[in-house]
Amino acid sequence: MSVIKGDPTGIHRRGIRAVAAAVTMAVTATTALLAGGITAPPAIAVPLPQQDSFYRPPEGFETREPGDILRSREVRLAVLTLLPLNVRSWQLLYRTTDLFGQPAVAVTTVVLPAGADPNRSRPLVSLQFYYDSASPACAPSFVLQQGAGLPGAEGIHSNSELIALAALISQGWAISIPDYEGLDGHLAAAEEPGYMTLDGIRAAERFEPLGLDGADTPVALWGYSGGGMGTGWAAEMQPSYAPELNVKGAAMGAPVSDVESLLHVNGSLFSSLIGIGISSLRNAYPKFREASDRYLTPEGRALMERTQAQCLPRNALSMMFVDYQRLLTIPIPEFLAVPEIAEVFDATVLGRNTPTTPIFLYQGVFDEAVPVWTNDLLAQQYCAAGASVVYKRDHLSEHLSLPSLGMADTFNWLKSRLAPNATDQIGCRTENVVSMLADFNALVSQIEINLNATFGALGFPIGPHES
Incomplete structure (x- = not known):
């Protein structure tokens, strides 16, 4: 276990805070540059999910298999509902399971970097946004669409999640962004967010334009706060509900585990x-x-x-x-x-089911919203049950800054898990750090993420070159 060395002068802590502030400012500024063009085109009105027939389950959907695609359409994603993202994206309506074990439907938004070769295999990352609302008008599938309008602007996702999306795109990976709360906004429900996330992955793997290798596709999960809770349920439900998925790891930031x-x-x-x-x-x-x-x-x-x-x-x-x-x-x-x-x-308490995929858990020690003891306990429970957990306890960040300041370290862990022939993560360890951004590699990675997002915004491809 790592420990924090003393800093009686406070110089080191002030230096880290300065770096943290700079990176947070860079993350915020980059959000405006994520779009595929600087001039915003006229918005095309997008109906609310409650008024959009795409979301309505077709007759007889109950007989379909979990993860089966019931309907699909190509959509344009945007920042602040106006500035289009430089990606190809689709929405998939798929069959899934609700918290009572009954057939249900959900929507995921699947994304490829612009110009990606659909015939080239790639990993898939399921990114659970923390939209934290019971209203369907706040779901990612709606608010990320160009032209979503005022409700979309009200529900716009955080800078950190848009930068996380840019980071994943920069690797040339496919991305699934599920509406894991379903059509009725079941944020805090037990198990159901896991089912809907896992079936979103199944649907993405079956969607031919993504060019994935079916159940052989390497998959990772990532989410923070409410999205961390959804990620946690997916990791816990996967061994029994979707054992065929090739899940390489799950990154959970400050999950609401209780x-x-x-x-x-x-x-x-x-x-x-x-x-x-x-x-x-x-x-x-x-x-x-x-x-x-x-x-x-x-x-x-x-x-x-x-x-x-x-x-x-x-x-x-x-x-x-x-x-x-x-x-x-x-x-x-x-x-x-x-x-x-x-x-x-x-x-609704996480920890009663044991993930079989490696876990990266990170938490602010002084988090004002999610008490650190809840995830101390979650790490202990997972480890006692035989899971492999890397648990980082950040002593600088609180709930609102950790998604940005912990992003690069988490992103590096995801890259290590999705690398070809990645070594197994074995056992458990807890690291107490001043800041997850204090690691030099994490700082360099964060700068790279911001640059990739910026150049992608200006029309240059932000995925790796594909010959």
Whole structure:
């Protein structure tokens, strides 16, 4: 186990913070350059998922196999709904499974670098965005489309995720971005995000224009926060649900591994996470909805309905410092003890199923939103059950900066897992680091990611040259 050496003068820490700030600024600036052109073309209006027939399951879909493609279309992706990304992309509607084990449908957005040879084999990365909303209008398949409009702008994904997408494209890899919450926004549900992520991978492997090698395709998973939770469920469900997939590794950043633990942010800057989680569980579990509505005040029920209809940025801004005790008719501990409530919260805890793929877990020690103890415990549980885990505990970053500052280190790990003839990751280790960006290779890699994204924005291919 690594330890942090003393820094009595604080010079090293200030230097790291300066580098971190510079890289964060570079990440933010590069977002504007991710587009395939600097001048924005006129937007083409995109209907909301609720009004778009593409999302409607066709008759008889229940008889199809999980991962079967039910419908596909080519789409244009964009930053801020206007500036087109320099990629080829499609949406796939596919058959999957819901949290009750019943047939369902979901959509994934699959991406290739512009000019990629579809006859050349390549790895596939499933990138789980942290869209963290119960509203279908906040799903990646909608908000990433050019012309998505105001709801898309409200739900625009973070700079870090767009840069992560650019990094993956720069390797010439195929990418699947699943709407792992399904059509009804089941963010915090147990198991279902895993099914939908894994079936999104199956659908991508069966989609001929991507030119993948079917189940032999090397696959990696990557997600942060809510996306880390979806990634965790996919890693845990894969051995039993999709054992044929050739999953080489799963990178999980600050995953919400214990939904109930989010209650510690009550009344804080991050208090919206409680409302987002409860509104999602009310969506997913009828018994949870019935029980919670017995104890929510009229104001509390109205807040849940409003939360359910909004995307993460608006919820985060409008629900800062909310005290949820004020919205309940019984004390919070008594609410958590209601059998229908306790049963659901208990089901949503990660760690009861053991991934067989190598895990890269990273977490900010001073994360204000996701308590570090939850992922300390998750790493211990996985390791005790025989999984292979590299766990990095970052002592500089908090929840909002770690996705950017931990990106390059994570990206390097993904490259090592997807490299031809990659060596096995064996055993477990925990590394306490000042910053995941303090490693020189990670810093160089982050600069390379930004340059690749920038040149891709200006019309140069950001994938490797393919002869």
